[in-house]
Amino acid sequence: MIDIYAPWCKHCAVLEPVWTSLAERLEGKVMVGKVDGTREKALMKRFSCEAFPSIYYVAGPDTRVYAGLRTLQELEKFAMFSYKDVKPLPFYRSPTSFVGRASGNLIRLPARFQALVKYLHEEKKYSALAILAGILGVPLSTGVLLVYMLDVFFGARARSRTHQHRD
Template sequence: MSRSLLLLLFAAAAIAGATCKVGAAQVLVQQQTQNAAASSVVVLTDETFDAKTAKGVWLVDVYAPWCGHCKQLEPTWNKLAEELKAQKVNVAKVDGTKETTLLARFHVEAFPSIFLLKDGRTYVYEGQRSLVHLRAFALNPSKSGAKELAWYKAPNSELGRAMGGVYSLPRRANDAYQYLSKKRKWSDVQITLSLLAIPLVAGVILIIILDCFCVKGPYVAGGVPVPPPARPHAE
């Protein structure tokens, strides 16, 4: 093999190595950019929703990890979160397969479902999922033709919070059972007896409160009962 051929092979190998390094660096930069954009998206849960959305404007995506349309929307959603920072619009997402209470409060029927919480009102997005259309919806929902939910269907209304409390009861009961059985090492019999004792104790406390505060009859200042007036005899 001639010397010139060896030099040519060495140069080709060097160029290939440099190209691989540049490609790897570009991929790393893209991943870092995507991670930075994803970090701008707030993750809402059943426990944090009310506290976090109490103030400000919130654009919420209710998604499912297995949903193909949700996966297609994710890059656009991350970029939207970065762009709307200057307009003080919070971009968030809710995993509908985990946060079942929020799923019920939003009345979600399909994935992905996009909502805007603004000035005590809730708007549902039904347009194209492009960056331009989603930005227009977030900044001015009334002009984008978005549908506004009735007050009793809004997730942040008093009725919505009440529904959230009702839907969260099975999960809270399961959490209590897991805590008592695994951490406190209670048997199923002990847990059952405790659950039966709760309404009994609550009933006794309620009876005591009613007995203390409810008026049993007319009283004078000294606390002596006043007898009822005598009925006149018919002549």
Template structure:
């Protein structure tokens, strides 16, 4: 009996430990997107929410998958010191365009309006050392690229991202893109011709058909006038 009670207490303690560990793990790496990036990081205006170490990744990227656990562990290592986050560049193309993301993964450190690109080994120790150096010295190591954080993406930038995707499609599927462009040109040309075509090319109603329409309209008017006057049509004039 006592053994069963001890076993139950032990299992309850294990459950509590696992629950606390899982709860503490939540939020180690923050998911950022176009809807919350600037609000949370305040990267372009000079952060009041602290420094941010952000990974830009693509779901299909093998290198991204291999470093996923290291990035999670980095979030745990820097918890309470530096914000660790990630951006799915495939879903957030405007952000990828804004920060000129050309390869995956790309690791950028944001500190008071300046961003630093990490190019070292992707292990927890090296990445944590890099982040803590910038946080402490307020600048990056000498061999690290740093540029001002670009302004938040405008509508023009978003359109540029769309045009860039169109160019990629054109390169990958030139025949499909060419046919789509040709169809657009033909539709546009047809619409312009319909509006501005010469009047002599507009088909006219045949004379016989026009006469029948005029006769029917005249008879309809006469019937209406006679009905209003209360007149009746003589039997001799009715159509036999």
């Protein structure tokens, strides 16, 4: 089970001791964790988290959203068996599905890109102009190569059809 929380949230602060007790009670039975949604925005997006705290039960490809009382007894009951009574999220909304992982990677892309630029500039000592040229050059050259390959493949077919019609 995962609790997505915010440090400033009063409801999250009230849940904290209950969540700690739940983790102790379920040790060895169900994994219990928490994620700071204000720091892990990509993960928060993958879970489609819209409020704090949000509690999810994740088992393989299935993800279920907990919407009951936030008492130790109710949370434990949900974690052990009543999660089965809640319909899992559809595959396209599940954070563990291909779609969920892909959207998480897409959301992380700007941060990874920023880290790459920082690494190239500070560690490898590339100038900003060289980094920009590389960043623009790779997709541009890939696009030109793709257009050339399409032209060779489809252009040859079109030219052979044109010659057949003339004969």
